[in-house]
Amino acid sequence: MDLGNFESLRFFYPETILTGTILLLVVLDLVLRSKKSLGYIAIVGCLISLWATLELYGTLGGWLFHRMVILDNFSLFFKVLSLLAALLVIWMSLDCLEIQGVHKGEYYTLLLTSALGMFFMASSSNLLMAYLSLELVSLTSYILTGSLPHNRRSSEAALKYLIYGGVASGAMIYGMSWVFGMTGSLDYARISEALLQGEVNRLGLFMAFVFILAGFGYKIVFVPFHMWSPDVYQGAPTPITAFLSVASNASGVAIMIRFFFPAISRLGEGGNWSYIPGVEWPHFLLFVSMVTMTLGNLCALNQQNVKRMLAYSGIAHAGYLLMGLVVLNNDGLRAMLFYVAVYLIMNLGAFLVVVIVANATGREDVEGYRGLAWRGAAIPAVCMAIFLFSLTGLPPFAGFVGKFFLFAAVIEAGGMFVLLAVVAILNSVISLYYYARIVKTMFLDFPQPDDPKVEMTVNSSALLGFLSCLTVLLGIYWGPLASYAGQSLRFFVR
């Protein structure tokens, strides 16, 4: 299918509904007295959009709006993920005391706008759209990061994020201009034709890809584009940190797979992809993956602030994710999609416990978790332990299955990828130390007399129960999600 503007609208309901909700929120914010209801309206908007997205399964894939975006199972998978992330983060924000002083109307509007940008990041099939959608997501993220009023740390984080983001997207668009100059087109399908058939300057193309990776890598947070993440994660309001760590990361993975697989590689027999001969980006990423996971884990060891520790753990997880990419086959990509979904659930859960503890004590450092289980918060402490062990990759939790798929794909590929698997396993062992340190503080240390009791609201206990049940459930019964991830690997090429 190659549809024009009006015919495309039929397949564009999820985006239209989300845009409508955004505009509705802007208007209602002016009219309504009680701002509490805005959150519920945003949730309803997300749910309707989610329903419309699920309705699109089974339709034929194709280009929409004169080949600007692609409708296929791959884009639908990431649309569902970003909607779920937005939904859960809004749910998390309802009872978060940290964002009490933030204007809720704008907050939810920007959150949904960011989710909309992620829709386009997953589906764009044109470099122009890819750039614009990435900018939309970045811009809303900067503002949300700095949305805590009169908070020095939050403003500083936003400024750092903006400056690093500006440099990264500048490098990316420069690389894109090189690709345009070599192929004469912005359209992925035409780029693919020109690169796979014609003669190319290999070194030039490699440099262009490295420039483009600066933009994508800044969203996924791999080395050397990771410097912003610890400060931003620490300074941003916790629900926003959670959103950035899962949704921004997932959409970065989406835009990267879309560009590096269907656009510039060729699918061969048995789900193996082959790259343009002589342009060795997979080897570059193999190296980046090893450095990223090692650096993330080593820096996380000594962190005293839980949000900062989770930031470094996020860098390490970006490294694990890249393992699925460098093996260049569909097994690896499927493992990546599975891991992105699982990571969304367990990481949001961990940040939710951070919100609950911060609500009661106003603290985010590890000391604030001292004897949490004995301060009336046995349930959050147990759930936190589940999420952290799942992040480490211990059975029987979802993180174990995710890591198992990634390691299996890497070991099956053999050769020098075995080295990558060894590095990754060593890293998992290192990560056990800092995750278990928090578990130890929560259960084995005794609280001081002046440590306040920790209580939960109905909303957050419901969300906590939901996320921890999912983490355990997906660790035991992962079949449906794994086959869903497998089905989502159908790319529309032409």
Place this chain on the structure above:
Amino acid sequence: MEFATVIFYLIAAVTIGSAAMVAFSRNIIYSAFSLLGTFAGVAAIYVFLGADFVAAVQVLIYVGGILVLILFAVMLTHRIADVQITNRAVGRIPALVVVGVFLSLLVQIIRETPWQKAKEIVYAPTTSRIGDLFLENYLLPFELASLVLLAALIGAAVLSRKELKE
């Protein structure tokens, strides 16, 4: 050398020279004023490419709007004449080596690459064609760009508002 080529290199030199001033000047007001040369030079390069509309927009938006805004922001900032506010260069020599190697690599690649060139250069008005494309093939990016601007507007309001008191 042709007359047009000489003019082109002159414009390129002005553009790069004032960009260097922006980066290296110790006084932030000089940096802000040097942007004028960069913006105007880029507009002149658009003229050379036959992109009349983009050149006009460049002058209107960047020279007329953004530059004035930046100058206002700079002038209204407290203690602006202090040298401490501008960033000092640290580790000049290693940076120079890295930049030099990188630059020569890029120049080498740009010289070797077979770029796709336009087959013939037509100097004709582009405005109406751009307008048509915005409402046909490029409708979605056009609308997405307006959404980006809306988000930026709301963001500016968010960042400048006072704390909420309930």
